[in-house]
Amino acid sequence: MLSERVVNEINQIQKRYLDARACLLPALYVVQREHGWISPDALEAVGDLLNVPKATVKGVSTFYSMFRHRPIGRHVIQLCTNVACMIMGAERLVDILRSRYGIEPNSTTDDGRFSLVIMECIGACGTAPAMLVDSDFYDNLTEENVIEILERYK
Amino acid sequence: MERFLLKNIDRSDLTDMDEYIKFGGYSAILKALEMKPSDIIDEVKRSGLRGRGGAGFPTGMKWSFAAADPKKPKYLICNADEGEPGTFKDKPILEKNPHLLIEGMIISGYALQAEYGYIYLRGEYPKAKDILEKAIKQAYNRGYLGDNIHGKEVNFHLYVHQGAGAYICGEETALIESLEGKRGQPKIKPPFPVNEGFLSKPTVVNNVETLANIPYIIEIGAEAYSKIGSPECPGPKLFSVSGNVKNPGVYELPMGTTLREIIYTHCGGIRDDKKLKAVIPGGISTPILTPDKIDCPMDFVNMPKYGSMLGSGAVMVFDETVDLAKICLRAMKFFEHESCGKCTPCREGIGWMRAILERICSGSGMAGDIELLIEVSKNIAGKTFCPLGDGAAVVVQSFINNFRQEFEQHISKEFSKEIKVAA
Ligand code: SF4
Ligand code: FES
Numbered sequence: 001m002l003s004e005r006v007v008n009e010i011n012q013i014q015k016r017y018l019d020a021r022a023c024l025l026p027a028l029y030v031v032q033r034e035h036g037w038i039s040p041d042a043l044e045a046v047g048d049l050l051n052v053p054k055a056t057v058k059g060v061s062t063f064y065s066m067f068r069h070r071p072i073g074r075h076v077i078q079l080c081t082n083v084a085c086m087i088m089g090a091e092r093l094v095d096i097l098r099s100r101y102g103i104e105p106n107s108t109t110d111d112g113r114f115s116l117v118i119m120e121c122i123g124a125c126g127t128a129p130a131m132l133v134d135s136d137f138y139d140n141l142t143e144e145n146v147i148e149i150l151e152r153y154k
Numbered sequence: 155m156e157r158f159l160l161k162n163i164d165r166s167d168l169t170d171m172d173e174y175i176k177f178g179g180y181s182a183i184l185k186a187l188e189m190k191p192s193d194i195i196d197e198v199k200r201s202g203l204r205g206r207g208g209a210g211f212p213t214g215m216k217w218s219f220a221a222a223d224p225k226k227p228k229y230l231i232c233n234a235d236e237g238e239p240g241t242f243k244d245k246p247i248l249e250k251n252p253h254l255l256i257e258g259m260i261i262s263g264y265a266l267q268a269e270y271g272y273i274y275l276r277g278e279y280p281k282a283k284d285i286l287e288k289a290i291k292q293a294y295n296r297g298y299l300g301d302n303i304h305g306k307e308v309n310f311h312l313y314v315h316q317g318a319g320a321y322i323c324g325e326e327t328a329l330i331e332s333l334e335g336k337r338g339q340p341k342i343k344p345p346f347p348v349n350e351g352f353l354s355k356p357t358v359v360n361n362v363e364t365l366a367n368i369p370y371i372i373e374i375g376a377e378a379y380s381k382i383g384s385p386e387c388p389g390p391k392l393f394s395v396s397g398n399v400k401n402p403g404v405y406e407l408p409m410g411t412t413l414r415e416i417i418y419t420h421c422g423g424i425r426d427d428k429k430l431k432a433v434i435p436g437g438i439s440t441p442i443l444t445p446d447k448i449d450c451p452m453d454f455v456n457m458p459k460y461g462s463m464l465g466s467g468a469v470m471v472f473d474e475t476v477d478l479a480k481i482c483l484r485a486m487k488f489f490e491h492e493s494c495g496k497c498t499p500c501r502e503g504i505g506w507m508r509a510i511l512e513r514i515c516s517g518s519g520m521a522g523d524i525e526l527l528i529e530v531s532k533n534i535a536g537k538t539f540c541p542l543g544d545g546a547a548v549v550v551q552s553f554i555n556n557f558r559q560e561f562e563q564h565i566s567k568e569f570s571k572e573i574k575v576a577a
Contacts, residue, residue: 016313018227018270019353024335025318052335063337063494064318066277078278082239083438084396086484087476120321120488121239121438122278125396125470126403135280 001045006034010049020050028061037068065120073108073115075153078132081118084125093129093146094118100147114150158370158390159363160406163250169285171292174253180298182369186261187306189372194265195221198368200376202388207233207324207361208436208465210387210454216358219348221266223356228268231352231359232259233329234275234282237321238437239488240468243392244362246404248275248282251366252289256312258365260298261372263310266358271312274329277319286314321492325540326359328494339494340540363392384410387453397471398425410456413448416469428473432557436465438485439545441552442478461552478560482553483511489546500543503534507550519565524554527561 002010009030014023027050031042038046038061047057061067077097081090094105097116101109108115124130127139131146138149161177168174186194199214220228232255236244247255259271275283290312293299301309315333322328323338330352332338351357367389371379380388391409393416396402400422407416413433417423424430430445435452441462443450450460457464472478486508495501510527513519527550535547554561 021335022333029316060337064320066319082488083481083484084240123242123245125240125242137281
């Protein structure tokens with residue numbers, strides 16, 4: 001299930017801790033980066049690798065909002081709508097994405113191009129509103145530039 | 155005031171170790187390595203430094219508890235999980251001055267005789283992860299990290315550990331659980347992490363800004379340091395300002411600077427010269443203040459006297475056009491989303507408050523809703539396992555106490571509509 005490269009990387013990271021389980025979150029990150037999401041099989045494989053029961057791995061991974069347990073679009077838009085972003089117009093941006101790409105919060109476009117996730121604060125309140133597209137960060141978003149930015153992601 | 159934490163960050167690329175050293179970096183560590191670990195702890199105690207994460211606990215005291223515990227190994231964890239809405243004060247250090255944090259951690263690690271350090275970084279800062287990892291690698295290559303640092307019998311290993319999107323992991327026991335590969339839920343104290351923390355070993359958890367102050371204390375000495383800021387809470391403080399001000403951003407100012415000075419002198423006043431309606435002084439979980447309170451000095455001691463808290467120093471400013479009932483609703487959605495689910499008053503109560511606020515804001519509010527909100531909040535406050543639930547309750551109470559008419563307007567608007575329909 002996990003490629004040799006992934007297993008090697010996880011084994012490498014494991015050396016940073018005196019306890020294998022401490023490597024669980026980093027390991028899940030590696031898997032997610034590789035596959036885009038964390039499938040039930042991947043959960044099991046990570047559990048086997050770190051000697052942690054599958055149910056535990058699932059319990060842990062579902063606790064954190066950045067791990068995905070369903071296949072996801074090619075690009076993930078993580079848009080903050082918390083207070084600072086809200087007063088700078090973030091909710092309007094959600095409307096714009098809805099009308100432009102036909103996408104609802106926490107869903108994926110039919111063509112699989114974008115998934116939209118509503119974020120709690122991403123630490124860009126001073127330059128709000130802000131979003132992450134995959135792991136690229138954008139702030140000072142406006143009704144005009146948001147589409148312009150997203151059009152770079154095919 | 156001369157800046158220290160943000161010194162030169164706009165002038166130079168301090169993520170490069172050579173640049174950082176050119177401006178005097180890594181000199182405090184050389185000084186510290188000539189001192190005894192216990193002397194460093196005493197120096198930090200004398201400086202009066204209080205933790206910058208929100209609680210304001212004296213740093214030197216926390217250190218001495220962990221140092222006194224004979225169990226080994228000891229751990230130093232940097233809490234870089236700033237997830238409190240409004241807070242982005244640590245970001246400039248993480249992204250633009252990483253070596254300052256690393257230097258602070260090496261000195262702190264030496265003082266505590268800790269052999270391992272982890273930077274628990276929030277998952278939402280992917281850029282900072284790359285920058286920190288690069289900087290750590292440089293520090294290893296130059297012999298500032300690893301075994302036998304600078305030829306001394308000092309070992310300190312440092313790693314970045316990425317969180318995965320859970321606000322509660324900013325709470326230190328939850329952070330440690332998360333670092334151990336568990337669900338990040340708070341644990342009962344005692345035992346305190348200084349005695350039984352990461353992997354049950356003595357562990358100090360300090361905020362990014364706290365650790366970034368350490369080189370400065372060593373450099374100028376506790377006495378000079380303690381003269382900065384306010385007497386009970388010395389030192390510089392990073393304030394992150396957002397909302398309706400002309401120049402939002404992160405400002406390094408002496409602890410105790412007033413809100414008025416922050417908003418009107420440093421941030422240029424209210425955007426479009428509108429009127430100030432309200433300020434949240436220390437991040438979304440701190441009680442909201444009315445404009446007549448902005449002369450309060452921003453520190454751990456004075457803020458409570460004005461009915462709020464310093465928190466993380468995240469100032470959120472609202473002008474006259476902002477609908478505060480909607481802000482309160484958005485805040486509650488946040489707390490509901492981030493409740494870890496461990497205890498019932500928080501898990502169920504916050505959802506209920508969110509539902510009532512939603513009803514009010516969508517125009518379906520009923521007479522008695524405000525009283526109900528207060529009632530529910532009282533059944534949460536003081537009855538939850540950790541401060542998250544309390545925070546949510548206090549936020550609702552402070553919004554209603556200070557801005558009740560904002561909620562009433564939503565409700566009565568709808569009433570008048572109903573009456574019209576009926577007539
Ligand atoms: S107060 Fe909320 S966040 Fe804290 S332990 Fe209880 S459920 Fe979890
Ligand atoms: S509120 Fe959106 S980044 Fe902080």
